[in-house]
Amino acid sequence: MNPIVYAVLFVLLAPVFGGLLAGIDRIASARMQSRVGPPLLQPFYDLGKLLQKDARQVNPLVEPLLLGHVGFMAATGAMLVGGVDLIFVAFVFALAALFLVLAAGTVNSPYSFTGAERELVVLLAAEPFFILMLAAICKVTDASSYQGVLSSAVMVAPKLPGVLLAFTFVATIKLRKSPFDISTSHHAHQELVSGLTSDMSGRLLAYVEMAHWYESAILASFVILFFNWSVPLGLLAFAVIYAAEVLVDNSTSRAKWQLVLRSTWAVTLLLAGGNVLALFLLK
């Protein structure tokens, strides 16, 4: 099939995937807390509601920046499965995340601004890993695109166990799960109120949610790269990793940003860096 078809399919279906994932997440979390939880499709109802509400705009920049955030996030996923060079995709992925930081940072509110700074710290923590991960996958498979990795005769995960382990650690950040969710919060009692989304409402909040769904789908696509000999197996692995994240989310409180930064860099350096070193020495 033409890679462009995959790209279009990603743009259309990734929000469905992300929304369903969020729905399952909420039910699973509720069960862990001995509640019944909302219906599976609740995230879609919420999104619909947000889109209908008035958006209170603080300045003219916020909405375009958030549209940029969604747009670049969707473009990242589309490029990823559409066969664009994987390392190039890593840079676009970071750019997409940066737009959210800028949207919150342009607001003069202490709450939004602190959230934006923390999100920037989170980006700083996670970014080295993603570059290293995609480079390592390219190295193992001798491929440069998503399709190239999937059709490679080499299985990725057995060669990159350290990188995969580090992925489960770093994904906690990207999926916005505690202990590493330091910039947004869905819980009312946190000191940041709602972190970098404090001054976003109505459809603005809907954009953030949409972008997050794309992000989840991108992360799932990354996991598939590790299990390149079978896509269903990759999705299963993502389900297992996600379940672990939900469990961690519900059993831990949030960490300070200093810990997030230090521990993520250490994990990236030791697990992923060590794995890459072994790979270069052995190959």
Next chain:
Amino acid sequence: MSSLIVFLVAFPLVIGALLLGVHSGKLRNVIVVLAGLIVAGASIVTAATFGNGNALFFGLPNGLTLGQGLLVVEVLMAAFVLFVSIQNRRVLAPILVLGQLAISFYLELAGKMPEIDAGRLFWFDRLSMVMVLIIGIIGTLICIHSLGYMRDYHRSSPMIKGRRTAFFCLLFVFLGSMFGLVVSNYLPLMLVFWEITTLCSFLLIGYTRTEETIGYAFDALNMNMLGGLAFSGAILLLINGNQTLDLAKLTSGPASAALLPALALLCLAGLTKAAQMPFSRWLLGAMYAPSPTSALLHSSTMVKAGVFLLLRLSPAIAGSDLGTMVAFIGMLTFLFVSLVGLTEQNTKKVLAYSTIGSLGLIVGCAGLGSPELIWVGVMIIIFHALAKGLLFLVVGTIENRFYTKDMENFDTLLSRLPLVSALALVGIAGMFIAPFGVVVAKWTAIRAFLEIPGWQGAALLVIMAFGSSFTIFYWGKLLIKVLSMKSVTEYERSIQKRISSFEWIAEIALAAGVLAVTFFLAAISEQVVGPFALATFKGTSQSFLHVEPVMLATMIVAVLFLPVLALWASRHENYNMSDFYAAGRPVTNGNVVGMALGGTRAVTLRNYYLEGVVNGQLVFRAGTTICAALLIAALAAGMVGR
């Protein structure tokens, strides 16, 4: 061709001498603008007459000879350095300059100087062409910008004695010697131009003649003259070993063990000029010079002379232990200064760290040497010269409006200076969001690192992954500050109108340049940089740059997005559309929050500088130490011919 080159070198020198006698501001404006246009035009004509792109070698026109000219210039420069050193009671600089002079006299008096091949004094190829265009066009724009900048600079700091005649003289002398440097093929000739640029930098850093700036000026002088001494030492070694002083012949392929000691010294010279660790300190001190100096000498051109030399040496040192260690010095410098940059609040210093980091990437590419990496190195030179030059000019303009270089005071810049902000955004986008400072160059570099076997490849990948992520953080912080908005008063709106048209012209032209090279990326790669990389490494038909249309489209959208958005947003009538969330407290004017007992307090927002996690000074010292050790090892490896 040869008369054009002589014109490019001599004309700015003449104009420089002329400007020394011009005390009328209006006359100076006319001369600088006209001479600048002629210089820019001549550089374009030179590039256009270059023809098919094969390397050209030529000498002086019409029977002119160098004669003892080089020695005379060296003696004059040494006398000048001795004079200022005695005046300011410095010891190190005279030792260095006398050492260098001693080598020259020894070679001359002992009759050791070999016969000059008069037809191969100059070397013009695609790399020289790129450099000549950068110096001619960007250099001219920065000179024009200075006309406006220096006026406001002296207005805002009246206690500084105005010596604008000397300032503009130095800018033009610098341009002339820089042209000479990038077309020299005969090493002693290149050395003379090399040292003139060092002196220009020294004098411009010490422009204000305060105790502080004189100290920084001598820092720069000492480190660069150490490089100059190493350059002289390399010439001595080459002559004693009966080797050629012809740069093109020297670097036509992998060097023999007998050549490596001299090449090691040349690498040392390149590293000092490119401000790589352990020599990075001088470039930070250089930030105390007026901003156009930082733009011209300390980002767009002079520091590029260091990486220019290393790129020239690349085919000779690639594959040797020397080359690998030089590459690691560059890459580690990139890593360490990017990390230090996270903790820096002075915008000019952040730009300086970013400059040292970009130069480090180029050094890394030159040391490892492959067609792909040379391609990356030249691409970074082009984009960095435009984008960083622009950023320094913009910071200079802001500095003269708000009297600060502190990033934290750039708050709500978009509301106060919308057009300046849009230009700053083009610069930042050019450095980091879009193709060049980062994306395509770093991407191609990572691709090339994947092919390097053993631990070196892995180490380079890890360095690159961390280093490039660090840069996101400081550019992100700067973007937040530039993009934030509040409601502004009539007075604040009027500030932008007081920026001189000289500054507007230069900044807008540079911004247009950043956009133009982004659009014509493929053409520049296919016509200029790609053929150069292949010619340098005798490669065949690699396609380094496989920029698919979708990538190019993404990058163009990414570069244009923020500046266009900023211009659009600044046209809004109301910057403060509604109050932000302040836990139920009333907000007025978009940044004043009501307190519990009826008082009010303006919100001050301060970026994170990672206190408690990253200690900037410690990192800087650690990097300097590690790179110094590596440098000693690299020199030792060179000396034993590895």
